Amino acid sequence: MLLSVHIELWGFPMKPAPFDYYAPETVDEAVSLLKKLEDDDIDAKILAGGQSLMPMLSLRMARPDALVDLGKIKTLDYIREENGVIHIGAMTTKRAAEDSALLQQKQPLLHVATQHIGHRQIRNQGTVGGSFAHADPAAEYGAVAQALGMEMVVVGPDGERVIPVDEFYLSFLTTDIDCSEVLTEVRAPVMPGGTGWGFQEICRREGDLAIAGVAVTLKMEAGSCVDVVIAVFGVNAIAARLDDAEQVVNGNTPGEALFAQAGKAAAAALDEPITDVHATAEYRRSLIATLVKRCLTEAVSRAA
Amino acid sequence: MTVLQQVELTVNGVSYEREVDPRMTLVDFLRHELRLTGTHVGCEHGVCGACTIIKDGQAVRSCLMLAAQADGTSLQTVEGLRNAESGELHPIQQAFIEEHGLQCGFCTPGFLMSTLELLGDNPNPTDQEIKDALDGNLCRCTGYQAIIQSVRLAAAKTQSGKLAGAHGSA
Ligand SMILES: Cc1cc2nc3c(=O)[nH]c(=O)nc-3n(C[C@H](O)[C@H](O)[C@H](O)COP(=O)(O)OP(=O)(O)OC[C@H]3O[C@@H](n4cnc5c(N)ncnc54)[C@H](O)[C@@H]3O)c2cc1C
Ligand code: FES
Ligand code: FES
Numbered sequence: 191m192l193l194s195v196h197i198e199l200w201g202f203p204m205k206p207a208p209f210d211y212y213a214p215e216t217v218d219e220a221v222s223l224l225k226k227l228e229d230d231d232i233d234a235k236i237l238a239g240g241q242s243l244m245p246m247l248s249l250r251m252a253r254p255d256a257l258v259d260l261g262k263i264k265t266l267d268y269i270r271e272e273n274g275v276i277h278i279g280a281m282t283t284k285r286a287a288e289d290s291a292l293l294q295q296k297q298p299l300l301h302v303a304t305q306h307i308g309h310r311q312i313r314n315q316g317t318v319g320g321s322f323a324h325a326d327p328a329a330e331y332g333a334v335a336q337a338l339g340m341e342m343v344v345v346g347p348d349g350e351r352v353i354p355v356d357e358f359y360l361s362f363l364t365t366d367i368d369c370s371e372v373l374t375e376v377r378a379p380v381m382p383g384g385t386g387w388g389f390q391e392i393c394r395r396e397g398d399l400a401i402a403g404v405a406v407t408l409k410m411e412a413g414s415c416v417d418v419v420i421a422v423f424g425v426n427a428i429a430a431r432l433d434d435a436e437q438v439v440n441g442n443t444p445g446e447a448l449f450a451q452a453g454k455a456a457a458a459a460l461d462e463p464i465t466d467v468h469a470t471a472e473y474r475r476s477l478i479a480t481l482v483k484r485c486l487t488e489a490v491s492r493a494a
Numbered sequence: 495m496t497v498l499q500q501v502e503l504t505v506n507g508v509s510y511e512r513e514v515d516p517r518m519t520l521v522d523f524l525r526h527e528l529r530l531t532g533t534h535v536g537c538e539h540g541v542c543g544a545c546t547i548i549k550d551g552q553a554v555r556s557c558l559m560l561a562a563q564a565d566g567t568s569l570q571t572v573e574g575l576r577n578a579e580s581g582e583l584h585p586i587q588q589a590f591i592e593e594h595g596l597q598c599g600f601c602t603p604g605f606l607m608s609t610l611e612l613l614g615d616n617p618n619p620t621d622q623e624i625k626d627a628l629d630g631n632l633c634r635c636t637g638y639q640a641i642i643q644s645v646r647l648a649a650a651k652t653q654s655g656k657l658a659g660a661h662g663s664a
Contacts, residue, residue, distance in 0.1 A: 211516030309630025
């Protein structure tokens with residue numbers, strides 16, 4: 191008896207704590223299931239690509255009673271353009287987004303940000319929806335969503351809701367998606383012609399989560415920068431636009447001194463940045479000053 | 495009581511049907527259920543890449559998937575690299591031997607599988623493209639230079655193999 195227990199432990203190691211596993215085949219099925227689990231007071235988690243959830247399960251930082259795997263739902267894998275808006279299905283892999291010519295041509299900022307997420311092996315399995323839903327402070331998509339004014343579509347027991355980015359991210363790893371809702375789609379406007387954009391991040395090893403990063407869009411009108419948008423990620427619980435820094439640049443002639451001043455304004459405008467094993471708050475502030483400057487230069491060089 | 499999950503999948507061309515505990519990771523399934531111990535486990539939370547396998551043509555980390563999620567997929571592991579009939583090593587394996595792309599060999603299965611995907615997509619990669627494809631694999635021994643040289647040689651070997659093949663069949 192004892193021996194068999196021993197063999198079982200050695201033969202079949204289990205890292206995650208036990209959970210019930212469901213693999214619904216439609217969004218409606220997933221939603222009814224989530225609703226039922228919620229009503230029964232069962233702590234359920236959605237599983238998409240697993241690239242953030244699996245480490246949390248294996249380290250037992252998350253111990254849900256039930257997992258609802260969306261992998262068998264085949265209708266959430268698409269990238270298409272409709273009336274100037276790009277629609278991306280939540281279960282589209284980041285690799286598919288990276289390989290999408292449509293995204294590369296029509297929304298290059300979102301495309302380049304995707305290439306910066308993790309390693310190829312992570313992008314092959316991780317989904318676009320999963321990255322939005324996970325809401326890691328260091329996720330590239332947070333800043334891109336703020337910069338582009340993206341919208342998230344969720345489906346729940348009461349039907350569909352479209353959530354603007356300002357209302358989507360609530361806090362560290364927390365979004366407005368309810369327990370019984372599924373994120374089905376994210377939407378980004380096609381990049382308007384002539385827009386210049388910049389994207390920069392700093393991490394220890396390429397593919398790791400960023401210590402700090404910046405996304406910028408702007409236009410040039412009669413030699414001046416207009417419609418300047420500056421968003422930062424990796425420094426606070428949620429990515430944010432920095433109005434103060436945007437105002438420094440808006441309406442002015444591009445130049446090194448102006449961009450350095452904008453960098454300083456950005457660093458000063460940050461709420462107390464995160465301090466962790468990777469970097470101190472002060473280091474993050476100084477990275478933001480530098481990255482804002484670089485992004486603005488990059489954006490102006492791309493603007494028509 | 496946990497309900498076991500039915501899983502049907504192909505590994506290195508062989509079909510398997512098993513019932514698994516839903517919380518079993520794919521790498522544990524490969525190693526402990528199928529006894530394919532060539533795929534290594536290092537960090538078990540997605541950082542090191544030792545567990546890299548090919549799923550439906552793309553490199554993935556098998557520690558970051560449940561066996562249940564692999565239902566219906568076709569997998570390739572390091573055991574599937576060598577030619578089953580002749581026993582000959584894959585050109586990528588041969589290149590790693592010739593260029594000393596390994597020391598202890600712990601990370602090697604992961605590097606081989608990441609390289610397999612890279613050369614499938616891009617038979618003639620630049621050094622930068624090699625680095626981009628391998629930045630998710632850690633090696634604590636080699637210092638990476640020999641690995642990059644191995645991939646370069648592997649590319650040359652597969653290229654010339656393909657040319658020879660094309661020539662032969664023409
Ligand atoms: C080594 C490594 C490096 C990484 N580097 C980066 C990086 O640089 N930048 C970055 O942004 N991320 C990075 N990641 C995280 C990676 O991008 C994940 O793929 C992503 O955060 C989650 O996507 P997923 O599909 O794997 O989701 P899962 O891991 O399956 O789910 C993540 C969370 O989102 C919820 N969720 C998922 N899909 C839905 C949905 N449709 N509706 C409602 N809730 C949902 C889940 O319940 C869970 O809480 C990295 C991961 C690893 C392992
Ligand atoms: S064991 Fe899977 S990435 Fe380290
Ligand atoms: S050869 Fe030892 S870890 Fe790579």
